[in-house]
Amino acid sequence: MAEEKRPVLAIMRPENYREKSEALARDYGFEPLYAPMIRLEGMKDEGFEPFVQRVLAGTSDYVVFTSANGISFTLEKLSENEKENFIAALKKRKVIAIGPNTEKELIKIGVDNPFLPGDYSSEGIVEALCPEVKGKTVDLARSAFGAKLLIEGLGKCGATVYDTHVYTLSIPEGAVQKELIESTLAGEVDAFAFTSSMMVKGFMKHADRLGAGETIKEHLNRAVVGAIGTPTGNTLKKHGVNANVIPEEFTFEALLKAIKSRF
Numbered sequence: 001m002a003e004e005k006r007p008v009l010a011i012m013r014p015e016n017y018r019e020k021s022e023a024l025a026r027d028y029g030f031e032p033l034y035a036p037m038i039r040l041e042g043m044k045d046e047g048f049e050p051f052v053q054r055v056l057a058g059t060s061d062y063v064v065f066t067s068a069n070g071i072s073f074t075l076e077k078l079s080e081n082e083k084e085n086f087i088a089a090l091k092k093r094k095v096i097a098i099g100p101n102t103e104k105e106l107i108k109i110g111v112d113n114p115f116l117p118g119d120y121s122s123e124g125i126v127e128a129l130c131p132e133v134k135g136k137t138v139d140l141a142r143s144a145f146g147a148k149l150l151i152e153g154l155g156k157c158g159a160t161v162y163d164t165h166v167y168t169l170s171i172p173e174g175a176v177q178k179e180l181i182e183s184t185l186a187g188e189v190d191a192f193a194f195t196s197s198m199m200v201k202g203f204m205k206h207a208d209r210l211g212a213g214e215t216i217k218e219h220l221n222r223a224v225v226g227a228i229g230t231p232t233g234n235t236l237k238k239h240g241v242n243a244n245v246i247p248e249e250f251t252f253e254a255l256l257k258a259i260k261s262r263f
Contacts, residue, residue: 006030007190007224007263010180012037012199013252021252025193028256029263033189035180037202039172042073043144043165051139051164052078055089061136062159064096064125064150068105070142073167075109087111096125099250120250121229122146126153134158144168145198147231171202181207184219191224191259194243195252197235204239217241226259228252 009030011021018034025032054060065071075083090111097103097114098121106114117124126149129138137160140150144165151161181203183189194200207216217240227233227243228250236243244262247254 008033008183008188009256009259010035010184010189010192012180012193012203013195014038014040016040017252024253024256028260030191030256030260033180033183035176036172037177037199037206038196039170040069040073041168041170042076043168044077045144045165047162047164048077048166051141051162052082052086054137054139054162055093056085058089058092059137060093060139060162062094062096062129062133062138063090064098064138064140064142065102065106066098066122066140066142066146066150068101070166071102071105071109074141077166096129098122098125101251121231122150122153125150126157129154129159130157136160138162140164141166169198171198171205177202177206178210181210181212181216184216184223185210185212187219187222189219189223191226191262192220193226193252193255193259194232194236195228195255197232200232200235200239200241224259224262226255228255 007030009025009032011025011032011034013021015036022032022034055063078086087109095106095111095114097106097116103114103116117128133154135158138154140163151163154161207213220241224245225236225241225243226245227236230246233243233246245258247258
């Protein structure tokens with residue numbers, strides 16, 4: 001008896017997530033088709049040293065990491081001694097994590113009790129912290145593409161907010177991206193896992209370059225399209241694509257489970 005054909009799932013996460021993402025997709029019964037639509041690049045803005053000093057001096061009351069990448073890109077800029085002192089200082093602050101992956105990364109480095117808002121989003125953080133941040137200093141360590149909502153929302157609640165960019169995002173160019181668009185247009189991709197708004201923009205940019213910006217929407221709307229988080233779902237909607245699946249938990253595995261349930 002012939003083996004049942006596995007649905008083809010487009011995975012577009014950054015290169016450092018490739019191996020784990022493909023293995024997980026296979027575990028859930030998919031045939032992964034990998035083409036990164038985001039590249040992560042470390043950066044060090046003028047606010048980095050003051051951010052580190054505020055944490056070390058204890059003048060930062062809250063430190064917010066919006067992704068596991070924010071943690072790793074922060075630590076890689078420090079020497080071993082600085083890293084040790086920085087982590088020790090973090091343990092004395094109220095550290096906020098968006099989502100379980102960020103929480104796991106913090107626990108891995110020894111910050112055992114990070115706070116997770118009930119809603120894993122910028123809105124969730126503002127809602128959770130607003131009653132207690134008046135007159136407090138809040139440090140954000142995140143990507144250069146972080147939403148302004150977090151700064152503006154906490155600022156309206158009376159906090160002094162510092163936004164430090166520890167990494168940036170770009171859209172990679174290459175043959176694999178073009179091949180994913182062509183495979184989509186050929187109807188060879190059954191499902192898509194979009195994990196950020198930037199990923200959606202990268203995908204659409206490559207489709208536009210092939211003159212398929214409008215046609216690609218029709219193909220996506222015939223497939224199962226999954227999105228992590230409402231902001232990603234909203235970005236898809238702005239591009240004329242409906243997200244069939246937005247899991248309650250903001251993790252890649254939860255997204256795979258939700259997409260799987262549609263087959």
